Amino acid sequence: MDALYRFLSGPLAWVSFVVFIAGSLYRLLSMGFLVRRKEKFIFSVMSWKYSFRSIFHWITPFASVNMRRHPVMTITTFAFHICLFLTPIFLLAHGVLWDDAFNIHLWALPNGLADIMTLVVIAGGVFFLCRRMKLAEVRYLTTLSDYLLLIMVAAPFLTGFIAYHQWIDYRFFMTLHVLTGEIMLMAIPFTRLSHMLFAPFTRAYMGSEFGSVRHARDW
Amino acid sequence: MDNMAAKPDETILDEGIEKGAALLTDERIEKTILRVLNTEGGARIKVYVDTCVHCGLCAEACHYYLSHDNDPRFSPAGKVRQTLGEMIARKGKVDREFMKKAAEIAATQCNLCKRCAMYCPFGIDVAYLMSVVRRITHLLGMTPQYIQATAHSHSVSMNQMWVREDEWPDTLQWQEEEARSEMPKLRIPLEKEGADIMYSVIGPEPKFQAQLLYQAAILMNAAGVNWTMPATPGWDNSDMAMFTGDSELMGRIKRQHFETAARLKVKKIVMGECGHAFRSVYDTGNRWLGWKIPPIPIVHAIEFYYDLIKEGRIKIAQKYAEPVTLHDPCNVVRGGGLHEKARYVIRAICDNLIEMHPNREHNYCCCAGGGVINCGPPYKMARINGNRVKAEQLFAVKARGARTLIAPCHNCHSGLEDINHYYGLEMNVKFIGDILYQVMEKPE
Amino acid sequence: MKKRRCFYLTAVVVMTLMSICCWRLPVAAQENMTSVDNGDFGRPERTPSIFRHDAHNEKAKIDACNTCHHVYKDGKLVDNESSEDRRCADCHDLKAVGKTPSLRRAFHLRCVGCHEKIGRGPIMCGECHKK
Structure with missing residues (x-):
């Protein structure tokens, strides 16, 4: 287990960061070049003002009509995404790794808060799973990959939670935590988790089209 | 995955789709799909399909979905799943039956109204994806026959309704003569070079709604506008090719205009x-x-009326008394932001405007636009059943007193007439121009 | 019956006290040391790291005190001097000063750094910071 952990937290950590960053850059740049080659008009439509007007409306809870129509979904999805994003970056244990290895100091969340935020992510995942199975309009769109993505995202949080509390077999869950975290990171550019990369751009484009061409709101 | 049994009434036999499909081979389907996806299409298709997380939040944006008791097959993303999503997943290896269904969905179960783009958290443009499907079915020669007939008309005559070159000025002169009985010095100036304004209309106006030309002529003359209409092809601003996916023809029509x-x-x-x-x-x-x-500024009628009234070039004799409600058409409101100007005009000419809900950008579609009504009689009931929610919306505003329904768009107008009759709404469907003509001061 | 209950009660109280003593109180003598004294951290987020001084050094074959209790002068390690008479926090502040690592980093580098280097000993957080 130690050798595996050493490999996962050493070389594979580097690999996963490189895959994540290089993969994300590759996806974004290749899409950018594709736009330049095929849909140049998109650049002519884009506007900073309307891009941010739209992004602002869609990253503010309840600022769009559809968010107000689904309050539970809105609260859950905001809580889920905020915790999903902040917890791994500002977790004390992760900060210690940065500190020990590179002498880089990050502000860290108190452990108790991070624990709750992890639970929020897990609970959000359960909510999305139930929604996927229960609601006809979501179930109809669901493929196996949607479940796999959900598992892929929830796994590092679930294993991290178990490992933090040192339940069952600590070393096993710790190893699994590192592995699942790295899998998720590497999957971002190449699965539909890439909405993390593309959503700002699709939002900005639609915001620009509505703002500068259609003179209408898009929220 | 498809756990929904198809309803017996679901597939509608359309000669255009059937005959086109009969000529398809698997290779041709594959080649055409790949051509559109990889050669014509660009980043938008890829990003939209990669970014959609199948959350289903677009569903309630769609009037078809709402009108079919929340049947997920009618949700925007559900329609992508049944068409383009599958084509991409199978790399173009889909069969004839699949393509028939895809053609029907794209052409007659989506009005390209883009309401769903306002409900998707990522702003994914499902209307665009449906246009891509229509482009594929166009290249495969399986467009529904009625709308294809209008596209043929565009191609031959540069207007939508097979109006012949001599019939067009003839119709204008006929309407000029009619209108002179009301306003003796009235002219419909043809081919007047250097006029301020070229007034252009859609093919159905000379074909069977000539009174709209009459009303426009009265308005132009009363306001003292320096205007003209062309006597040659190029007078028609309509464009069914845009909706069939025949982009090349669309380009020809627009260039001529x-x-x-x-x-x-x-x-x-x-x-x-x-x-x-x-x-x-x-x-x-x-x-x-x-x-x-546009290389020459385009002014929609709503904006034109707004300017005339604001500048005081048209005087209102007596406002329209019957309470009205306004249907915001997708293309000029969600597509042109004219909703406040429309309200200004209506308040200037009507006593009482009662808002329907939702309204403005969030109004429900008429279910006729996007070329769906142009797919003709085979799909009439699909349109009417697909827009029960519109009838409910209208009944609600009628209950609050509205009697006249203003729809400043031809497609909306016709679609709402069908809703009106079938659901027994008994409202008066009117253009803004109908009311403006009725209430304005008409100088001798 | 009553006697027996008294016995049990006393036993439980004594055991509890003993375990609290073992767990909580820093033990002065190194031979009895079971964990690293984290008293200099103010409000530590984790439990003190488990460390049985003599057992560890016997197993790790560490004889020289200054393997861990080192002395740096002007950024250089001083041979033949050791610092077991001082607290780590005397040199290592809570925040890094110049090249001197912070107290937390110093502990981690000293323990995990060595374990990583020789390929033995615990390296995961919870192996030392037991709940």
């Missing part, structure tokens, strides 16, 4: 109360021709 205005050296083009034509000249056709914005 703009070139006619350029030949007449007008300052701007004013167009009648039509939504899809506005989309074509303002947003889609111009871009196909390489213009970011």
Whole structure:
């Protein structure tokens, strides 16, 4: 287990960061070049003002009509995404790794808060799973990959939670935590988790089209 | 995965789709799909399909979905799943039956109204994806026959309704003569070079709604506008090719329209109360021709009325008394932001405007636009059943007192008439121009 | 019956006290040391790291005190001097000063750094910071 952990937290950590960053850059740049080659008009439509007007409306809870129509979904999805994003970056244990290895100091969340935020992510995942199975309009769109993505995202949080509390077999869950975290990171550019990369751009484009061409709101 | 049994009434036999499908081979389907996805299509298709997380939040944006008791097959993303999503997943290896279904969904179960783009958290443009499917079915020669017939008409006559070159000026002169009995000095100036405005309309106006030309002539003359209409092809601003996926034809139609205005050296083009034509000249056709914005300014009737009333060039004799409600057409409101101007005009000419809900950008579609009504009688009930929610919306506003339904768009107008009759709404469906003509002061 | 209950009660109280003593109180003598004294951290987020001084050094074959209790002068390690008479926190502040690592980093580098280097000993957080 130690050798595996050493490999996962050493070389594979580097690999996963490189895959994540290089993969994300590759996806974004290749899409950018594709736009330049095929849909140049998109650049002519884009506007900073309307891009941010739209992004602002869609990253503010309840600022769009559809968010107000689904309050539970809105609260859950905001809580889920905020915790999903902040917890791994500002977790004390992760900060210690940065500190020990590179002498880089990050502000860290108190452990108790991070624990709750992890639970929020897990609970959000359960909510999305139930929604996927229960609601006809979501179930109809669901493929196996949607479940796999959900598992892929929830796994590092679930294993991290178990490992933090040192339940069952600590070393096993710790190893699994590192592995699942790295899998998720590497999957971002190449699965539909890439909405993390593309959503700002699709939002900005639609915001620009509505703002500068259609003179209408898009929220 | 498909756990929904198809309803028996679901597939509608359309000669255009059937005959086109009979000629398909698997290789041709695959080749055509890959051509559109990889050669014509660009980043938008890829990003939209990769970014959609299948959350289903677009569903409630769609009037088809709402009208079919939340049947997920009618949700925007559900329609992508059944068409383009599957084509991409199977790399174009889909069969004839699949393509028939895809053609029907794209052509007759989506009005390209883009309401769903306002409900998707990522702003994914499902209307665009449906247009891509229509493009594929166009290249495969399986467009529904009625709308294909209008596209043929465009191709041959440069207008939508097979209006012959001599019939057009003839109709204008006929309406001029009619209107002179009301306003003796009235003219419909043809081919007047250097006029301020070229007035352009859609094919159905000379074909069977000539009174709209009459009303426009009265308005232009009363306001003292320096205007003209072309006597040549290029007078029609409509564009069914945009909806069939025949982009090349769309380009030809729009070029002729703009070139006619350029030949007449007008300052701007004013167009009648039509939504899809506005989309074509303002947003889609111009871009196909390489213009970011139209080369000659386009003024939709709503904006034109607004200017005339604001500048005091039209006086209102007596406001329209019956309470009215306004249907916001997708192409000029979600597509052109004219909703406040429309309200200004209506308040200026009507005593009482009662808002329907939702309204403005969030109004429900008429279910006729996007070429769906042009797919003709086979799909009439699909349109009417697909827009029960519109009837509910209208009943609600009628209960609050509205009796006249204003729809400043031809497609909306016709679609709402069908809703009106079938659901027994008994409202008076009118253009803004109908009311304006009725209430304005008409100088001798 | 009553006697027996008293016995049990006393036993439980004594055991509890003993375990609290073992767990909580820093033990002065190194031979009895079971964990690293984290008293200099103010409000530590984790439990003190488990460390049985003599057992560890016997197993790790560490004889020289200054393997861990080192002395640096002007950024250089001083041979033959050791610092077991001082607290780590005397040199290592809570925040790094110049090249001197912070107290937390110093502990981690000293323990995990060595374990990583020789390929033996615990390296995961919870192996030392037991709940």
